[in-house]
Amino acid sequence: MRQSHLFLPIRREPPKDETFANAQLLLRAGFADKLMAGVFSIFPAGLGVVRNIEGIVRDELQKTGAVELAMPSLQQPKIWEETGRWKTLPPEMFQFKDRADHPIGLAMTHEEVVFDIVRRNIQSFRDLPLKLYQFQTKFRDEPRPKSGLMRGREFLMKDLYSFHATREDLEEYYEEVSQAYDRIFKRCGLKAVRVEAPGGIFTKNPSHEFQVVAEGGEDEIALCKNCDFAKNAELLEKGIKKCPQCSATIVRHISSEVGNIFRFYDKYAKDMNGYVMGPQGENLPIFLASYGIGISRLMATIVEVFHDERGIMWPESVAPFLVHIVQLGDGEVVKKEAQKIYAALQEAGLEVLYDDREKSAGEKFMEADLVGIPWRVVVSAKTVAQGKVEVKKRSEDKAELMTIEELVKRLKK
Ligand SMILES: [Zn+2]
Known part of the structure; x- marks a missing residue:
């Protein structure tokens, strides 16, 4: 690509209202543009990075047997009321009225949609397991969008959902995806650690997040200086300074959550009446797990990790050009x-x-x-x-x- 043909508008001055390195550099270097707080355009070079990250994610997920589909952003209350989330997700979930005065929402996650699709389209335990994923723009009404492209009100996301006939099969695939995530982040040049997640808005069951030590992050993780002990700092007992595994010093780091994985087990089967016929003709609940990677956040995290005072230093695997x-x-x-x-x-x-x-x-x-x-x-x-x-x-x-x-x-x- 000739640079004179590429739309790469380089700006001399850092944007005044963006303090994080990822936003400063992505905006100055012509990879992105800010429309309003937490809402960004991705310019051609930035899209090159996004496509490379997506390629790595797609490659690793396909190895686990997952297949890609596309689901809509526009939502109506019906299926969300089955789990109660039409009421519990706002104000994070955008909701408004259409011209006929019907309530409409913008999806920030797709468990209800994909579970509804699967329950209506499979009948037997033989149809399981199923692993479906998509890349999609998601919406979340953040109270204070900040950290540049780390936390937007509109952002790119990869969401994968897996459906199983048994709890054991779910557990097995959960670990398989966890390992795929390790490979994805490694291929993006990042050192991510898997830690138990503090209770979030999604589930009461134990879930995990993948954290990368990065200046512009919003989380904090505790890492042992000696062994592989890692914990979300929120879950670390107050005042603890020694590693419980080897008693070496624990150091707290600012970190960015680049991925998360959730086990819902049979929660959705119960809430949304999703069952298949088992080997003896009995009703089996469909077990569900979901797995997210914030694609635009991953790009921002890579910039937070790989830059110096002069600019960005893209790892070869995601660089828009070599x-x-x-x-x-x-x-x-x-x-x-x-x-x-x-x-x-x-x-x-x-x-x-x-x-x-x-x-x-x-x-x-x-x-x-x-x-x-x-x-x-x-x-x-x-x-x-x-x-x-x-x-x-x-x-x-x-x-x-x-x-x-x-x-x-x-x-x-
Ligand atoms: Zn240790």
Whole structure:
């Protein structure tokens, strides 16, 4: 992609009303735009990151046998009244009237919808298990939307729901998804820990959340300096400073919840009358569990973790481009060489952003650091004279001269 064609509006000044690094950097680097508190547009480069994260999530969920579908955002009270949540979810759940004066809501989660779909479409225990997921924009009327894209009133979410004939089967799949989550966050470059969740608005049964140590987070986790002990700080006994497992020091960290998993067991079967026929013709409750990952929050968390004073440092797995070609000067020779390198890298199947704009070297370097593409390749009169390009990783200070062939070999690794 030529940078002159990409809509990547880079802003010099940080937004005044956004204090968190993720919002400051995503807005300044042209990845997102703020419409109002907690409501953001995602610009093309930001959407590239979102698509990469979605690709990783989709890949790992498919390995567990889950299949993708799409469910509506617009809701009517009927099925939500079966669980009582039409009354208990507001004010977080947006509710209003349509033109015929009928109550309408915007879904912030889909247990009722998906459970209704499944109970109407399967009859036998042989139809289970079922694992259904979607990527969707969700709505939540936050009292004080803050932390930039970490907590929005409108946000991207992956929600997965699993249906089982037995409690044991649910438990087994719950652990399988938990492991898939570990792989997802790892592939996104993050070190997430699974901790027991404090009681939330969703369920009384024990559930778990995946937390990443990140400056702009809203949670706090306690980690042992020595072993793998991890706990949501809310659940940690007051004043406790030593690890219960190994008695080393416990340190509290600000963290961001990037995923959560819930076991509802037969709650929905009872509330919504969802049963299938068992092997002896008996009625079996449909067991339900649900699993969320905040996609836009994950992008924001990645920025919170991977940035320095100059800008974002995208991990290669989610970066919108792998390579940023920076052409210095617009002499014919340099231009020709830069275009040749751009074509060669694309030919090699690499995602390339080519800065073909007429700007000073200082400005281009500053902006490249802000945007944070993992590899920077400089093409200038000096490098052309040497028959090489200057290559630098965003996360390192040292630049190296190499030929195009050497560069392709390095990037293909
Ligand atoms: Zn320990």
